[in-house]
Amino acid sequence: MDAIMLQEKLVERLLCPRVRTARQKEKQYVGFATLPNQVHRKSVKKGFDFTLMVAGESGMGKSTLVNSLFLTDLYKDRKLLNAEERINQTVEIIKHTVDIEEKGVKLKLTIVDTPGFGDAVNNNECWKPITDYIDQQFEQYFRDESGLNRKNIQDNRVHCCLYFIPPFGHGLRPVDVEFMKALHEKVNIIPLIAKADCLTPNEIKKLKDRIREEIDKFGIKVYQFPECDSDEDEEFKQLDKELKECTPFAVIGSNTVVEARGQRVRGRLYPWGIVEVENQSHCDFVKLRNMLIRSHMHDLKDVTCDVHYENYRAQCIQEMTSKLAQDNRMESPIPILPLSTPDADTEKLIKMKDEELKRMQEMLNKMQQQMHDKDQ
C-alpha cells in the first residue's frame, strides 16, 4: 500500500474513533510511526544531492566508471591530452553536475574530477589542489551555516572520494599512500582497483590482501561500512559481511553494450571472451554500485557531516579562538562570527514559524487527549 495512503488511513482512524478495530484496542496508536514516511515525502519533494570525487592517474577508467555507475554520459566532449600538452599542467579541479530522476526521486549529482593527478614526472604534493578544494567547500559551508539565511544553503561538500589504484602494480605505491593519508581525515575515501579485467581471480585476491595489509600498515583510514544493527535479518548480515571482505572493490566500467549469453549487457568484448560489467563473478561493479547508491549513500553524507565537517569546524574554531586569545581579547567558547543584525522581514518570518509550530503542537496534544479519553 502506498505510504501516503497508509498515513491518511491512520489519521482517519484517529479522528473517527467510532471505527475501531480489534487491533486498535490493543495498541495505543498515536501515529507518529508514520514520521519516516513524512520525512520520505518531504525529501522526495526536496530532492537529494550528492557530491562524488574521483581521483587517480589518467587512463584508470574513472570517467567510464562514473558513466557506468550513473548511466549517464558526462564526458561526451572530452579531449584527451597528449604527453606534450600535459607538461605544464597542474592538477585541476573540474565539476560536472547532472540531474538524475528515477521513480519520482530527484538526485542532483556532482562529480568532481581531478585531471592531472599523478601524471607528471615529479608528483610531489600533487594532492594539494585537491585538499585545498575540499577545505574550501567546508569553509564555505561553515560560513553559510553560521550565517542568517540558512534556507537555501548549497551543500558542496565532497561526500565521497573514489580513489583508483592501478592494477598493474604489486600493491599501494608511494603516491597512493601519500594521497590517502592527506585526505583520509577530510573525506570518505573508497579505494578501488581499476581496470580489474586485466587480472585473474587469484591475482585480484592477492592484490586485495596486499592493499588491505598496507592500508593497515600505513594507518590509512578509509571509509568503514557501519556495523549492522543486531536486529537485522541474517541474510542482510551475511551480505554486509561479504561486502566488507570484498574491499577494495575491483571494478570495470563500460558504456558499450555487447551480446553475451543471449542477452544484451554492458561489457567489454575481447578476442578471448566477453567481460560483463554487471556479472558479479567478473568484477565488483555491482557491489560498488549497491553500496555507493543503494545502501550507503546516506551514510556517506552523514559521516561527511558528522565527522569530517565537524573535525574541520572544530579545528577552525580552535584556530579562531587561539587567534582571539593572542589578540588579547576575551576568550569565548562560542565563535563570534560577524553576524549582521536581523532585518524586520526575517524577524516576522521567524515569529510566524514559531506560532505555526505552537499550533501544530497544540493539535497533537488535543489528538492525544482525545484518544486517551476514548479509551477510558
Added chain:
Amino acid sequence: LSAGQPSRKRSHSSGGGSTLLGYIGIDTIIEQMRKKTMKTGFDFNIMVVGPSGLGKSTLVNTLFKSQVSRKSAGWSRDEKIPKTVEIKSVSHVIEEGGVKMKLTVVDTPGFGDQINNDNCWEPISKYINEQFEKFLKEEVNITRKKRIPDTRVHCCVYFIPPTGHSLRQLDVEFMKRLSHSVNIIPVIAKSDTMTVEERQEFKQRVRKELEMNGIEFYPQKEFDDDIEDKSDNDKIREMMPFAVVGSDKEYQVNGKRVLGRKTPWGIIEVENPNHCEFAQLRDFLIRSHLQDLKEVTHNIHYETYRAKRLNDNGGLHPITSNDTQESNL
C-alpha cells in the same frame, strides 16, 4: 660446352652462377661460420625498463622460455623502494639447437616508482655508458683479448603502461634521452586490459607522439641498409609498439597446452596472434633481428660513444689499470 646446353657438370650453385666452371665451395663459408658461432656461442644483453608491476620479468621469461629473470613480488613490508634506480644484471647460459647463448637481463627496479621521478633515467644512462667505456678500454689496449667480453646493452625494452590514453611525460623523457645511446623497443605491457579497437587507437596515438617528439625507436629508419631491409622494417615499424601479454603458466586449449592467463571470461593465449602481439615481438626480437640488434649497437651506438670520447678529450686518457699497458692513442 655449347651456349645453349645446360651445364652437365655437377654444380652446387643455385640458379645464376652458371658461369662457374666448377664448384669452388665459397658457399660453405656460411656453414663454417655457423659451426664457429655454435662453438663460441654468443652474448646478448637485454635491459628492461618500466615501473614496477608491469610484467617485465614475466615477459623476459616467456620470451626466452626459461626462468632467466626473477619475478619481484613488489616491495615487501620491510623493504623500502630505493631512492635511486638500481641496476641489477643477471646472466644465464641457455642452449637451443646446439647454439649457446649467454643471456644477460639487466633489470632497473625503482624506475618510475617514486612520487618524484625527476632524473630517474640517469642511473640507466650512466650504466649504458659505463658498458661502452669498458668495451672501449679493452679495445684500445695494446694486447687485446681475443674476444672482448661484451656487456653493452644491445636492446632496451621499454614498458608502456596500458592507460589507453597516450604516453606519459616520464615515457617521453626517458625515450627521448636514451634513444641515441641504445636500441629502444617500446612495448605496451599487460595489453589484455584493452580491447582490439582500444589497442589500435592507443598504438596510433603513441606512434604519433613518438614521432612528434623525434624519438627513433628500433628499428631506426636511418639505419635501414637497403630497400629490402627498409620494406621489412617498415612493416615492423607499423606494428610497433607491440601490445604484449606475458605468462609462465600453461593451460589446455583445444587439446593443446598453451601459455596463457585464465580469467572467468576466457583464456588469453599469449602466443595467439589474435589475442596479443607477443608472438610478433618474439619473432622480431629473437628470430629475425637478434643479430641486427647487436650490430647496430656495435656499429652505431658504440661508435657514436667512441667518437665522442675521442673528440671530447682530444684522445683517450692513458689506461692506468695494472694489467694493461699505456695506450699510445
